[in-house]
Amino acid sequence: MKKQHVLNCQFSSWYNQFKEITIKSRIIDLPQEFLDYLHADGLVLPDSCDETFDRHDLEGDSDDEVVWDDDTRVAKAPSFPQFEAQIKSSIVKLGGKVFPKLNWSSPKDAAWIIHDNTLRCTCPRDVYLLLKSSDFVTHDLTQPFDQCDDHTEGDQLTIQYQLVLREWHSVHPGLEFRCFVKNKKLIAVCQRHHASYYAFIHTDRDDIISDIQTFYWQRINERFPDSNYVFDVYRKKKGKVYLVDFNPFGAVTDSLMFDWEELSIDSNTTSESPIFRYVESEMGVQPAPYHTSGVPQDFIHLASGEDPYKLVDFLKLKIQQQNDEDDNTSD
Numbered sequence: 001m002k003k004q005h006v007l008n009c010q011f012s013s014w015y016n017q018f019k020e021i022t023i024k025s026r027i028i029d030l031p032q033e034f035l036d037y038l039h040a041d042g043l044v045l046p047d048s049c050d051e052t053f054d055r056h057d058l059e060g061d062s063d064d065e066v067v068w069d070d071d072t073r074v075a076k077a078p079s080f081p082q083f084e085a086q087i088k089s090s091i092v093k094l095g096g097k098v099f100p101k102l103n104w105s106s107p108k109d110a111a112w113i114i115h116d117n118t119l120r121c122t123c124p125r126d127v128y129l130l131l132k133s134s135d136f137v138t139h140d141l142t143q144p145f146d147q148c149d150d151h152t153e154g155d156q157l158t159i160q161y162q163l164v165l166r167e168w169h170s171v172h173p174g175l176e177f178r179c180f181v182k183n184k185k186l187i188a189v190c191q192r193h194h195a196s197y198y199a200f201i202h203t204d205r206d207d208i209i210s211d212i213q214t215f216y217w218q219r220i221n222e223r224f225p226d227s228n229y230v231f232d233v234y235r236k237k238k239g240k241v242y243l244v245d246f247n248p249f250g251a252v253t254d255s256l257m258f259d260w261e262e263l264s265i266d267s268n269t270t271s272e273s274p275i276f277r278y279v280e281s282e283m284g285v286q287p288a289p290y291h292t293s294g295v296p297q298d299f300i301h302l303a304s305g306e307d308p309y310k311l312v313d314f315l316k317l318k319i320q321q322q323n324d325e326d327d328n329t330s331d
């Protein structure tokens with residue numbers, strides 16, 4: 001895989017071209033201060049996200065990025081007023097609820113930190129918290145080209161990092177599929193969330209595969225610049241397929257119900273219709289993903305107090321959520 005393949009899958013590289021068949025989105029360039037904030041250890045939310053918080057009890061944590069005010073010993077939270085205003089206005093323009101991601105990845109390993117275990121954001125604070133808590137986001141920031149045979153150290157410094165906010169949709173996970181294209185041929189399709197069994201997939205299998213093939217030939221093939229790539233779709237109903245994302249054809253992308261060796265065989269020897277894999281019974285259900293990525297790490301930080309700011313912000317967030325819920329139930 002080459003760097004150019006990864007670059008072609010960046011959200012901003014394909015969005016304009018495929019606008020009419022994908023979810024409405026807005027792209028905001030990340031200012032350097034915000035990039036520095038994402039790279040820094042610890043999780044202090046910007047001031048505007050909450051009232052100032054007195055951190056007298058947190059002395060002794062000398063090697064993190066928080067700047068202490070000499071007189072008051074209050075941690076100075078970062079502030080990005082212009083960037084924050086852009087996020088707020090994008091959220092409004094996208095209907096009040098958004099799904100966030102960076103150039104390639106969403107913080108799906110960090111969903112546990114938000115109210116309802118989803119990536120639904122309604123304010124900049126939600127966005128910051130998710131981005132700061134995700135290993136996938138860190139991967140985008142630090143080693144987006146790690147699987148490329150032409151990459152050299154520091155290549156990521158040339159990237160214009162961006163925050164992508166997408167209109168929020170309650171996506172039914174059983175209606176999402178991952179599609180593998182090799183030498184411009186759709187060779188394989190599988191269930192995107194293979195930790196679950198959906199009986200209707202077997203019943204509708206012929207229609208699903210025929211809708212995806214039509215979508216590929218009419219809307220994707222010839223318009224995407226590469227010969228090998230992976231795209232994700234949402235088949236909302238019969239005859240209605242939407243594009244969700246493009247991903248590089250290689251180990252950085254989860255091959256889900258296939259393995260990369262079998263996908264790399266000569267595509268001329270495969271049959272005309274793609275191989276379609278889905279979970280065929282309750283017995284085929286696998287453990288849910290991300291149990292071994294973001295969640296334990298963050299819980300370890302919370303539990304050990306190794307990252308006291310994360311703990312403080314997490315507790316504040318939980319109190320805020322509790323208050324919001326109390327307000328809602330008393331309505």
Ligand SMILES: Nc1ncnc2c1ncn2[C@@H]1O[C@H](COP(=O)(O)OP(=O)(O)O)[C@@H](O)[C@H]1O
Nearest residue numbers: 023099104105106166167168169170171176245
């Ligand atoms: N606009 C959206 N609203 C709600 N959920 C979404 C939206 N876009 C994507 N998702 C959900 O998040 C998952 C990951 O989205 P995707 O953009 O493919 O991120 P990644 O590239 O990090 O996997 C999708 O499988 C889908 O279930």
Ligand SMILES: [Mg+2]
Nearest residue numbers: 104245246247
């Ligand atoms: Mg993706």
